[in-house]
Amino acid sequence: MTSPNNRYFILTKHPEYRGLANPGSICYIYESMYSSLTGTCLPTKLHVNFVDSRARSACELESSSIQPLSKEEAELLQALSSDVERLEWFREGDALRVARGLSVGTAVTVDEGGERLRGIVRYIGRIRDTSYSCPLTGTFFGIELQGEDKGKGNTDGIYQSKVLFSCKKDCGIFSTFSRIRPVVPSSLSPPNAEHSQTTDELVPGDRVTYFTADNCRHGMVLDVQEEHGEHVVRISTASNLSEIVSQMVKKVFLFRNLTQTVLALDPERMEVDATPVEKDSGDLSLNSVVEVTLKKGKSYGIIRWIGTLPGLKETMAGLELDEDDGVSDGTFKNERIFDCPPKKALFIKLRSCRPDSRFQSYLLVDTDANYLMCVPVETDEEHNTGKLATVPPISTEQVSQILIGRMKGIQGHYNSCYMDATLFSLFSCSSVLDAMLFKTTEPQDAPIQSTLLHDIVNPLRNKGFVEGRHIMKLRQQLQKHGYSESFTTDEKDPEEFLTVIMHHILALDPLLKLSAGGKVQDSYCYQIFLDQNHRLVLPTVQQLLEHSFHTAGLKLAEVPSCLILQMPRFGKKFKMFDKIIPSLELDITDLLSEGPQQCMLCGDLAHVECTDCFKDPIFGQTGLKIFCRTCSSKVHSHPQRLSHQPVALDIPKGYLSHSMPHTLIRDKLELFAVLCIETSHYVSFIKYGPNSQDWIFFDSMADREGERDGFNIPEVHACPEVSTYLEMSPAELANQVPRDMKGVAKRLFCDAYMYLYQSTSMCLYR
Secondary structure: OOOOHEEEEEEEEOOOOEEEEOOOOHHHHEHHHHHHOOOOHHHHHHHEOOOOOOOOOOOEEEEEHHHEEEEEHHHHOOOOOHHHHHHHHHHHHHHHHHHHHHOOOOOOEEEEEOOOOOOEEEEOOOOOEEEEEEEEOOEEEEEOOOOOOOOOEEEEEEEEEEOOOOOOOOOEEEEOHHHHOOOOOOOOOOOOOHHHHHOOOOOOEEEEEOOOOOOEEEEEEEEEEEEOEEEEEEEEEEEOOOOOEEEEEEHHHHHHHOHHHHOOOHHHHOOOOOOOHHHHOOOOOOOOOOEEEEEEEEEOOOOOOEEEOOOOOOOOEEEEEOOOOOOOEEEEEOOOEEEEEEOOOOEEHHHEEEEEEEHHOEEEEEEOOEEEEEEOOOOHHHHHHHHOOOOOOOOOOOOHHHHEOOEEOOOOOOOOOHHHHHHHHHHOOOOOOOOOHHHHOOOOHHHHHHHHHHHHHHHHHOOOOOOOOHHHHHHHHHOOOOOOOOOOHHHHHOOHHHHHHHHHHHOOOOOOOEOOOOOEEEOOOOEEEOOOOOOOOOOOOOHHHHHHHHHOOOEEOOOOOOEEEOOOEEEOOEEEEOOOOOEEEOOOHEEEEEOEEEOOOOOOOEEEEEOOOOOHHHHHHOOOOEHHHHHHHHHHHOHHHHHOEEEEOOOOOOHHHOOOOOOOOOOEEEEEEEEEEEEEEEEEEOOOOOOOOOEEEEEEEEEOOOOOOOOOEEEEEEHHHHHHHHOOOOOHHHHOOHHHOOHHHHHHHHOEEEEEEEEOOOHOOO
């Protein structure tokens, strides 16, 4: 069992039965199980496994008694020796954040035998192997001691015959994070009396003056590290931000002690083109997407803070940059201003910020012909027309005119592909979820609904193109609501985005009602999971759904208007099947908990279902095994099936008096979109018409114009080659080498992440 498939928690209260485990114990639940349980909200109780083998393998805990952990946090805490210690360091919090920021090469001190020894981090990771029953063994730090502390260790970097790092005998120590502190405190470090009283240690963001062989130079501290027992400062110079100058830190310390004033932040020497842009920056606010001009060129980011800094009268902005062009992780002179990854924060004058030009009008001029080649931004008139009326989905006949081409679809920007592909799949050619665009919402949620309808869905259906700035606006609004602090920066999963916007924001009625043991559970998506004994090799989506329902003992309480299915995968990289055959229709008649059903053999009214017959190869691999009384009696008279236990079906009273007609209308859902993922990038396929070749492929980042100051080019193109493979027999398809498949067909069959089905009849009523 590998940890990416688990959700981790720490027990913070004594459980109802105190013998189960102690507060501070690390527990986990399988990711697939967690996703299926939290479709609408976190249940009051969870069945978890404890990492500590001394505890029972599985326990039921109140959700209020556990707190979630990231995998990295769980590994760091698991390395500690006792539950009490784990809980103490978890509640302390800051040390965990510091530990997550440590990297190989960082200068640290480590507590050993009552002494604080100086060293350098040479290894970060596990020192013992994991197992199926113990997916965590803990993260340890290998420290090579330095200077006078050499020889005070207890290892040479070898643990249980494994070379984890190399150093001289007794010059190394393996330690947990709780005993380690960085020599130069990062912005994540907790307050420490030793550091607060020290005035001559440099921190990232300090302005310094230093000497070279020929002159005196100025710059800004980017980082302080230790190399070969000596401290080295990385300084960005005022003349060239990309030029990194290494000088011995003792030289800088000497000058700093002589002239403290030189080392204060000098805003006039910031590596920024400070030309006032009052007109352009007047509308900038928190979370605005902006650009600044550095000496190395343009840099892009998001405003995370606006205010004044000590000693400066002018209004400043704290930016989180797209690239590592900054100087800290949101601290200024050791004071926390905002949070972001290391080297991505930059503090500059607000008037030096401009709106991100990548999301303004892109006017590409042909210098030879002297005319505009591309204007992918909509005009105000076009944008306003989208707000006046509801635009229907793009019809089969309109697809080639409105959607096909470059600069079509939704423009991607900065990890937005999951949202681009999801929205394009849901709204370009289908209206099954249009209810979420018009339902009554709370006042605080109305702006999100308005952005979704007027800035994204209507322009997509009307012009076939949505600018990336509108998607960023939606991401900013979602982040402002507080459901995630990283909606504008990090990649998410489509199901996470759908749950937030459908359940938490727009309060859409659950799409799926599952019946299990007489109880009905609500959900928005369904994660397919299979037992370990399945015999599927090249499955269809129909087979996967039936096997999953059979394994879990589930039925559909009603026909869903929209069914969103997540394929069986282990994270984004590991697939359970090399290929999955798309089912253009899902027959869910036999998956319903109520309603008349046909005997699979004679077609009369069915009375029983046999789960034991489900995997009997004589019946084939598709369809639940449902029989009338006569056929059931014959089937189960066979010696190999005498032990089977058929279960009576719930038949409506009106059907008990007569047999079932042979022309039963079966309940079917039709496929309208597929989301696929490869190397963390989402794309989508749309089945937009009735013909076998009516397929289009969408990629929000298919190409790019320019480099750092350029923009992504989305593209939609027809992919009729998909039909060729859908018409193949399973044997023929199994022999297809993925890299040799035509066009983009390989991505549909091999990289499917989520299938979207709709009921053309039920969507009219919901």
